[in-house]
Amino acid sequence: MSAVRTGFGIEDVMALRSQVLARSAALRAVRAASETGGAPQATGRAPGAGFADTLNTALKQVSAVQEHSSAMQVAYERGQVTDIAQVMLARQEAGVAFEATLQVRNKLLNAYQDIMRMGG
Template identity: 40%
Template sequence: MNTLSSIQGQMLEKMQVLRAASQAPAVLPANGGEAAQGFADALKNAVHTVDARQHHASQTMAAVDSGRSDDLATAMIDGQKASVSFSALLQVRNKLVSAFDDIMRTPL
């Protein structure tokens, strides 16, 4: 009889934990608590991020070229980061265009 009451107690504790978890606030997105605005906004943010990274890389390269900075390694790394982010953005664009073409070719 003692084991039955202990099992019931454990089940009651688990039920209370699950009830508390179900009443807890929803999990916030990783972007600082802001809800996603939409797919178009996500793409716009990605384009702006890549653009900012390319501008930063060109500024560091211009600083090295003009002699204001002698940190060639950082300038090269920034350039590579900009290149990789641009390539990733192009791949996403290519996938989107391919998906759009597939949808347009689908017979009705």
């Protein structure tokens, strides 16, 4: 058993994680560029409303990814899905999406705090 563990160690997992994070960031950048490209000119809404809609859509997407991950895990436990790689990829994708959401939340909170400090 130890030969199997040394062939795929923590360094390999961390390298795979960093690749997934990089690809996810690239996909988010492409998606954000395509979604925000024509939205502000097409609508007569205030910029804040567009931001709120974008944030709401992003949170719904993260929720959908997490639900898909949970469904894949339940299906694997029931024996309906036999490819563990798909299940692990779905879990990793959900983890990355959640981490990205936390980072966005932290940045928004920091920006809010900076704005509040400016007023006083």
